Amino acid sequence: MLTLLLILLPLVAGVITLLVGANLAKQVALVGALAELGLAIFVWSQFDPAAGVQFGFKYNWLASAGISFAAGIDGISLVLVLLTAFLTPLIILSTFSHTYKNSAAFYSLILFMSAALVGVFMATDAFVFYLFFEAALIPVYFLAAVWGGENRLKVTLKFFIYTMFGSLFMLVALIYLYYQTPGTHTSEITAFYNLQLSAKSQGFVFWAFFVAFAIKMPLFPFHTWQPDTYTESPTPATMLLSGIMLKMGVYGLIRLLLPIVPLGLESWGMLAVILSVIGIIYGSIIAIQQHDMKRLIAYSSFAHVGLMAAGVFAASPNGLQGAIIQMLAHGINVVGLFFVIDIILSRTKTRSLDQLGGITQVAPQLSVYFLIILLGSVALPLTNGFVGEFLLLSSVFAFNSWLGAIAGLTIILGSVYMLRLFQMSMFGPRSKWVEGFQDLTFNEKAVLLPLVIMVLWIGIYPNTFLSISEPAVNQLLQLVAK
Amino acid sequence: MYPIVLLSVLGIVTLFIGFSKSKNILLPAVLLFLAVALAGNFFEWNKGPLLYFYDMFRVDNLTLAFNGIVLISAFMIVAISGGFQDNAEAEPAEYYSLMLFSLVGAIMMVGFEHLIMLFIGVEILSVAMYVLTGSNKRNLRSNEAALKYFLMGAFATGIMLFGMTLLYGATGSFNLSAIQAYVSTTQQAVPSYLLYAGLLLLMIGMLFKVSAAPFHFWTPDVYEGAPTIFTTFMSTIVKTAGFAALYRLLSHSFTGIYDFWWLVVAIIAILTLMVGNIGATTQNSFKRMMAYSGISHAGYLLIALTALSKPTQNAIVFYSLAYSLSTIAAFGILMLVSKQRSFEGQPDERYDAFNGLAKENPFLAFVLTVAMLSLAGIPLTAGFWGKFMVFSSAAERGIIWIPAIAVLMSTVGIYYYFRVIIASYLKEGDIAKIRVAPFYQFVLVLATLLTILFGLAPGLLEGLF
Numbered sequence: 001m002l003t004l005l006l007i008l009l010p011l012v013a014g015v016i017t018l019l020v021g022a023n024l025a026k027q028v029a030l031v032g033a034l035a036e037l038g039l040a041i042f043v044w045s046q047f048d049p050a051a052g053v054q055f056g057f058k059y060n061w062l063a064s065a066g067i068s069f070a071a072g073i074d075g076i077s078l079v080l081v082l083l084t085a086f087l088t089p090l091i092i093l094s095t096f097s098h099t100y101k102n103s104a105a106f107y108s109l110i111l112f113m114s115a116a117l118v119g120v121f122m123a124t125d126a127f128v129f130y131l132f133f134e135a136a137l138i139p140v141y142f143l144a145a146v147w148g149g150e151n152r153l154k155v156t157l158k159f160f161i162y163t164m165f166g167s168l169f170m171l172v173a174l175i176y177l178y179y180q181t182p183g184t185h186t187s188e189i190t191a192f193y194n195l196q197l198s199a200k201s202q203g204f205v206f207w208a209f210f211v212a213f214a215i216k217m218p219l220f221p222f223h224t225w226q227p228d229t230y231t232e233s234p235t236p237a238t239m240l241l242s243g244i245m246l247k248m249g250v251y252g253l254i255r256l257l258l259p260i261v262p263l264g265l266e267s268w269g270m271l272a273v274i275l276s277v278i279g280i281i282y283g284s285i286i287a288i289q290q291h292d293m294k295r296l297i298a299y300s301s302f303a304h305v306g307l308m309a310a311g312v313f314a315a316s317p318n319g320l321q322g323a324i325i326q327m328l329a330h331g332i333n334v335v336g337l338f339f340v341i342d343i344i345l346s347r348t349k350t351r352s353l354d355q356l357g358g359i360t361q362v363a364p365q366l367s368v369y370f371l372i373i374l375l376g377s378v379a380l381p382l383t384n385g386f387v388g389e390f391l392l393l394s395s396v397f398a399f400n401s402w403l404g405a406i407a408g409l410t411i412i413l414g415s416v417y418m419l420r421l422f423q424m425s426m427f428g429p430r431s432k433w434v435e436g437f438q439d440l441t442f443n444e445k446a447v448l449l450p451l452v453i454m455v456l457w458i459g460i461y462p463n464t465f466l467s468i469s470e471p472a473v474n475q476l477l478q479l480v481a482k
Numbered sequence: 483m484y485p486i487v488l489l490s491v492l493g494i495v496t497l498f499i500g501f502s503k504s505k506n507i508l509l510p511a512v513l514l515f516l517a518v519a520l521a522g523n524f525f526e527w528n529k530g531p532l533l534y535f536y537d538m539f540r541v542d543n544l545t546l547a548f549n550g551i552v553l554i555s556a557f558m559i560v561a562i563s564g565g566f567q568d569n570a571e572a573e574p575a576e577y578y579s580l581m582l583f584s585l586v587g588a589i590m591m592v593g594f595e596h597l598i599m600l601f602i603g604v605e606i607l608s609v610a611m612y613v614l615t616g617s618n619k620r621n622l623r624s625n626e627a628a629l630k631y632f633l634m635g636a637f638a639t640g641i642m643l644f645g646m647t648l649l650y651g652a653t654g655s656f657n658l659s660a661i662q663a664y665v666s667t668t669q670q671a672v673p674s675y676l677l678y679a680g681l682l683l684l685m686i687g688m689l690f691k692v693s694a695a696p697f698h699f700w701t702p703d704v705y706e707g708a709p710t711i712f713t714t715f716m717s718t719i720v721k722t723a724g725f726a727a728l729y730r731l732l733s734h735s736f737t738g739i740y741d742f743w744w745l746v747v748a749i750i751a752i753l754t755l756m757v758g759n760i761g762a763t764t765q766n767s768f769k770r771m772m773a774y775s776g777i778s779h780a781g782y783l784l785i786a787l788t789a790l791s792k793p794t795q796n797a798i799v800f801y802s803l804a805y806s807l808s809t810i811a812a813f814g815i816l817m818l819v820s821k822q823r824s825f826e827g828q829p830d831e832r833y834d835a836f837n838g839l840a841k842e843n844p845f846l847a848f849v850l851t852v853a854m855l856s857l858a859g860i861p862l863t864a865g866f867w868g869k870f871m872v873f874s875s876a877a878e879r880g881i882i883w884i885p886a887i888a889v890l891m892s893t894v895g896i897y898y899y900f901r902v903i904i905a906s907y908l909k910e911g912d913i914a915k916i917r918v919a920p921f922y923q924f925v926l927v928l929a930t931l932l933t934i935l936f937g938l939a940p941g942l943l944e945g946l947f
Contacts, residue, residue: 062941065793065874127870134861145908153904161896164860168889175870175877175885 002043002055003071006081007119009036010088014111022103026096029107033089036114040085049075050471053124066186070125075472079324079465080121080251083331084244088114090450091239094339096443097346100147100234113139113240120248126174126187129256133248134167140240144233152232159229166215166222170252173208176201177260192260193479199263206264209257210272216249217305220279230298235342238294242301243335247327250305253312254320259479265315272313273399277407279306284413288420293341293351296421297334300377300414304330307410311392314399315480320473321466322391328465329376329384329458336373336451340366343444344425348433353421358430362437367426369440369448374422376455378415384458387466483534483541484522485549485589492519493582500575509565509921512578516557519585523549537657538596545593547799548726552588555718555806556581558925562814563711568821577617581715584610588723592730597646597656597684600727604642604691607723608635611716615708623828627707634690634700642687648680658735665738678742684731685743692724692780694750695757702761705773706831710820713769714813717776718806725783729798733790740790748788752887754781759894768816769831771898772809775857778895779805782872785888791878797871800943804856804864804936811853811929815846818916833901838911846916847906849926856933858899859892864936871940 013032017025047054056072073081092110100106116139119132137160145156178187180195197205215222230238258265265272283303290296308326311319343366344359345351360367372383379385389411397404440448458465492515499508523546526532530542560581566572587606594600612635616628650656652674653664669677690697705713736743758778765771779801786797819836820829840847856865869892873885905911918926936942 060941061939064941131861138855138860142907145904153908157897157900157904160900161893164896165890165893168893169886171870172873172877172882172885172889175873176882178874179877179880 001057002039002046003057003073003122006036006039006043006085006122007071007115009039010111010115010118014108014115017111018104018108020104025104025107026092029111030089030092032111033085033092033114036118037085037089040082043073044078044082044468047073047078047468049468052472052475056124066181066184067127068125068188069128070188071119071122071128072124073122075469076251076254076324076476077121079328079469080247081118083247083328084114084117084121086450086454087239087243087331087335090335090447091236091243093443094239094335094342094447095236097441102146106143106147106236109139109143110236110240113143114244117244117248121251124189126178126189126192126256129189129252130167130171130174133170133252134164136245136248137163140233140237140245143237143240144229147234147237149232149234151228155225155228155232159225162222162225163215166212169208170212173205177205189255192256195260197261197263199267202261202264203267206257206261206268209252209261210268213249213252213257214275214309216252217246217309218249218302219306219309220275220282220302223279223283223302226302227295227298230301231292231294235338239335239338242298242338243331246301246305247331250308250312250323250327253309254323254476258312258315259476262480265313265480269313269315270400273310273396273403276306276310276313277396277403279303280310280407280410281413284410284417287417288413290417291353293344293353293421293425294338296353296417297337297341300417301330301334303410303414304377307389307392307396307407310396310403310407314395315477316395316398317473317477318391318398319395320477321470322388322395324469324473325458325462325466326385326388326392329388329455332384332451332454332458333373333377336369336448336455337377339444339447339451340370340373343440347437350433353424355433356425356431357428357434358426359434359437360426361430362434363439365440365445369445369452370426371422372452372455373448374418376459378418379411382456382459384455384462386459387462483532483539483593484525485519485553486539486586488519488522489515489582489586489589493579493586496579496582497575500573500579505565505567505574508574508578509560509563512560512582513557515582516553516560520550520553520557523553533595535599538599539590539593540595541593544730544795544799545726548592548722548802549589551722551799551803551806552585552592552719555722555810556585556715558810558929559711559714559718561921561925562714562810562817564919564922571619572617577614580610580614584614584715585719588719591723592726594727594730595658597649597658600731601639601643601646603723603727604639604687607720608639608691611712611720614712614715615704617712618709621707623707624709625707627704630700630707631704638687638690638697641683641690645680645683645685645687648676648683650680652677652680658731662735662738665736669738678739681736681739681743682746685728685746688724688728688731689750692721692728692783693777694780694784695754695777696750698754698757698777698780701777702770702773705776706767706769710769710813710817710831713772714810717772717813718809721776721780721783722802722806725780725787725798725802728787729795732787733794737790744788744790747784748881748884751781751784751788752884754778754784755888755891756781759891759898762898763894765898766832768833768835768902771833772812772816775895775898776809778891779857781891782869782888785884786872786875788884789875789879789881791875793871793875793878796943797868797875800864800871800936800940801868803943804868804933807929807933808853808856808865811849811926811933812857814922814926814929815850815853818846818918818922819913822913822916833905834909834911836902836905836911837909837913839906839913841911842913842915846918846926849930850906851903852930852933854899854902856937858896860896862934862937864933864940866937867940 116136123129287299590603618624762774856863
């Protein structure tokens with residue numbers, strides 16, 4: 001019942017937001033998102049990591065076909081549900097200084113999006129997973145296409161078609177798997193785990209899944225939609241895309257690809273890791289050369305997700321745990337970074353690093369918050385990025401030491417582009433664009449402070465979150481080893 | 483069987499109502515007639531299978547389900563026709579009676595048990611449609627469309643009839659059960675090439691009616707030339723009836739030689755999908771795009787037919803219903819919007835006609851969006867489950883390469899369906915608030931609600947037939 005409530009609450013809040021109209025939309029949406037956060041924390045308090053899938057909910061959907069609306073929470077799900085519930089109110093709060101036209105629709109779309117995301121992370125039926133996976137696309141498409149920048153129409157249509165293309169392959173794979181289940185077929189994900197498919201068909205299913213999730217994350221060479229979409233979208237949509245939606249891809253790899261096609265992974269895992277590592281290096285090098293701050297973060301996100309994917313494909317406990325904690329960390333950092341950029345943009349009207357400089361002199365508070373989040377992203381010890389990156393790199397290294405060494409360059413390259421970002425925008429002589437720059441307002445602090453607390457919390461005591469997912473990860477890896 | 487009798491009689495009654503001075507009772511009367519026919523249809527629910535007219539017509543729950551789709555579509559189309567009051571030259575009574583008569587043809591196609599019944603059904607349906615296509619008398623395009631449709635249609639019917647005679651020659655009967663018996667016994671022992679040829683020719687005739695490639699060339703021109711209300715009729719009712727007939731023919735009589743025909747249908751399905759989807763991307767006219775989209779949906783339905791597995795029956799019924807609902811909603815919006823502006827002396831039927839629709843008419847834009855999402859097969863709409871069931875039926879048969887190609891094609895579909903959504907929400911335009919009559923509004927709301935309802939609970943219809 002709690003799982004159903006977690007999905008329904010943002011949906012209902014979204015509808016109410018739509019109904020109350022533009023004047024109260026923000027506030028109602030924020031209350032709805034906070035209620036969702038409260039509920040998620042309550043679920044966390046009731047959750048027992050060792051007990052497997054909990055709070056199961058099942059409703060017969062297509063009874064004769066064995067397809068049911070089934071959802072439940074295990075350790076891996078819970079971390080991502082918490083991430084979604086934590087980020088959504090912050091994303092809403094981060095928009096308070098802006099006025100969007102037709103704001104009731106704007107905020108209700110954010111809430112619908114978060115309902116779909118929570119649904120993806122909790123689905124225990126393959127078709128329910130697919131449904132939410134696709135449903136999440138529609139609100140964010142409209143957010144980007146209606147409230148986005150100049151080139152939004154072209155860019156968002158490319159984004160939509162690209163991601164839809166990938167997930168339709170997943171649909172075919174799921175239907176195929178469904179007909180492989182014994183008896184009167186079922187689409188429960190756990191039933192897919194027990195299929196004994198031949199290595200050849202596992203290869204096909206592997207690639208169908210790979211394309212779907214690689215486009216969503218995105219991995220090299222399926223990333224061409226990403227920088228444009230991130231840049232053209234309004235900041236809240238970019239935060240949703242990079243902070244949470246990208247995690248659907250990684251989550252899909254962990255939940256579906258690894259346990260369903262272990263033999264496929266055996267034959268193709270090397271190639272997948274190589275592609276991921278190429279993405280890390282390629283994304284970092286391009287990020288170093290960016291002058292648009294939003295594009296820079298977009299490419300850095302592309303590089304980070306490459307490392308997560310490499311860790312997942314390495315299929316070791318460290319890799320999976322690292323990917324999960326890194327999803328959490330990356331979601332927090334990237335939302336923080338995009339928010340800081342949004343603050344700078346709204347005051348200086350520019351995102352170009354060439355035109356900025358010397359913001360530290362006028363806004364010391366902003367630069368402190370910015371620095372802490374940025375260091376989290378660089379993976380400095382005692383910040384959240386460190387734990388994940390350390391675990392991930394050690395797992396890639398164990399998988400193949402050469403690839404591990406190359407992937408390790410991410411630490412160097414990451415600090416190059418991040419520190420360059422900080423130096424060019426915050427230090428140096430004060431640019432004319434920065435004149436009259438106002439330091440953080442109360443609302444902005446209210447967004448940044450929780451983020452900074454989480455950066456340090458996960459950095460100093462990651463076990464709070466690692467322990468949630470550990471039993472689930474070990475259970476999953478037994479299936480892979482089988 | 484009741485709807486055949488009722489609609490034949492009520493069609494004549496409609497003609498007589500046309501003589502009366504009060505034009506206003508015509509529309510309510512026809513709606514009432516359709517409601518009566520619909521009630522009569524479901525009167526025989528769960529009583530079947532029954533055979534009528536010397537075993538030439540079969541009533542079972544599947545027939546009734548298809549009839550239900552056809553009649554509900556007809557009801558909605560008549561409701562949005564608004565009595566043709568905005569056209570001084572129109573002859574509403576004649577149009578309505580022709581529509582009712584063509585429904586009789588459609589119902590005969592749905593429930594035929596005898597090839598002659600199929601032929602009569604196709605003819606009744608088609609002749610009425612030829613007339614209605616050309617009903618915009620002073621419009622050159624409408625005339626062209628009618629002539630084209632008639633000439634091509636006549637050839638197709640000829641080929642179909644030729645196929646039937648060959649089948650008769652091979653099997654000695656027009657009766658589906660007799661043909662089935664022949665196919666499963668004698669044909670297995672001594673293959674008759676006459677039968678193969680007959681089946682192929684008969685299928686070509688039917689595939690022409692449902693506008694499958696390469697027999698689709700008439701579709702864009704006819705759909706564009708015909709008055710929009712009759713385009714809607716053609717693209718929903720004719721297609722549903724055509725697929726019901728094809729399904730009955732293949733599933734009832736020719737399962738014995740599945741290995742012979744499945745690849746033929748599969749190749750036609752793939753070809754249809756490609757022609758429909760790729761053709762639609764290059765259109766500037768919404769109406770022509772819908773014609774190509776109609777072709778592509780025929781392709782999806784053909785996939786289900788190719789597989790002919792357990793989910794096929796459900797898939798065809800569900801898909802036809804989902805497709806009909808969305809198509810009616812889409813054309814319904816087009817009829818409202820195209821009147822607002824003119825382009826080259828005609829009502830504007832391009833994508834650009836929808837520019838800025840959402841600003842003053844959020845309701846219409848929403849209806850249009852749901853229709854487009856459903857046609858594109860986006861989850862949580864009926865169209866998604868339609869596609870899902872179609873792909874499932876192929877997967878059940880173990881054919882995975884067809885859904886794989888179909889998936890590629892449906893990504894192409896997103897491109898042109900989203901152009902409409904983009905035009906109505908994201909492009910600048912100045913469409914004033916459009917007044918929508920209550921009947922009209924009811925139909926749009928109904929189509930949208932049903933699309934979403936079946937998207938959320940696709941199990942509602944299963945197990946009924």
